[in-house]
Amino acid sequence: MFKKSLIVVFWLLIWQMTSLLVHNNIMLAGPVNTIMALKRMILTGEYWHSITFSAVRIMGGFFIGSIVGILLAWLSYREKYVEDVLKPFITTLKAIPVASFVIILLIWAGNKILSLYVSALVVVPLLYLNTLSGLKSTDPKLLEMAEVFRMPMLRKLLYIYLPSLYPFWNSSLQAALGMAWKSGVAAEVIGQPLGSVGNGLYQSKIYLETADLGF
Numbered sequence: 001m002f003k004k005s006l007i008v009v010f011w012l013l014i015w016q017m018t019s020l021l022v023h024n025n026i027m028l029a030g031p032v033n034t035i036m037a038l039k040r041m042i043l044t045g046e047y048w049h050s051i052t053f054s055a056v057r058i059m060g061g062f063f064i065g066s067i068v069g070i071l072l073a074w075l076s077y078r079e080k081y082v083e084d085v086l087k088p089f090i091t092t093l094k095a096i097p098v099a100s101f102v103i104i105l106l107i108w109a110g111n112k113i114l115s116l117y118v119s120a121l122v123v124v125p126l127l128y129l130n131t132l133s134g135l136k137s138t139d140p141k142l143l144e145m146a147e148v149f150r151m152p153m154l155r156k157l158l159y160i161y162l163p164s165l166y167p168f169w170n171s172s173l174q175a176a177l178g179m180a181w182k183s184g185v186a187a188e189v190i191g192q193p194l195g196s197v198g199n200g201l202y203q204s205k206i207y208l209e210t211a212d213l214g215f
Helices: 002-022 031-041 045-078 080-095 098-109 114-136 140-148 153-191 197-206 210-214
Strands: none
Touching (some): 002 031, 045 080, 045 114, 045 153, 098 114, 098 153, 114 153, 140 153, 153 197
16 A cells, blocks of 8 residues: 555656646646646536536446447357357447547437447447457366256356456456546547536636646
8 A cells, every 4th residue: 555655656746747847737737736626626516517427428338338248248159150240340349439439429319428329339349359258268177067967057157157257357347447438538528518527628628727637
């Protein structure tokens, strides 16, 4: 804990020193100015409304994308032809820039829940590929033993598949959560739904309130 605290302090000092060297709060606001901006914003209802507005939609997209990715991976694991059919779709989701999704979804669905759709689309391939890899890495001997002793599917999931999936999910869920938040806010910056974090960031950019961008 002490070591982690020192690392955080070290990078805060680097940030502050860089800000002092730049000597321009519009170009780079330091941690002191950023904390002061946060202190000012948390006292306003608009701040908490924008956080809630974006968090509900982005977390919704994260959960929907995770569930869809896991279910598709399970179908692909059970039926090889499903994996073959889904491969171009998953590859396309991975390759297309987020901005392209945003523009298409703006035309189709408007901007109110844009961040939910975009977050879900970003999360699906991450969870799909990692879940499928975890399922394929399951020990075949354990599966064979389960078949011999006619183990119910629920027990297979709990005692064979889940331990195999855990390391894959542990890393992919963390990455997916970060990607969902970043892509969701980026979608809001482009789509500009009123009362969102993305809209607040855009307003800060217009009025050159750089310190507000940290939060």
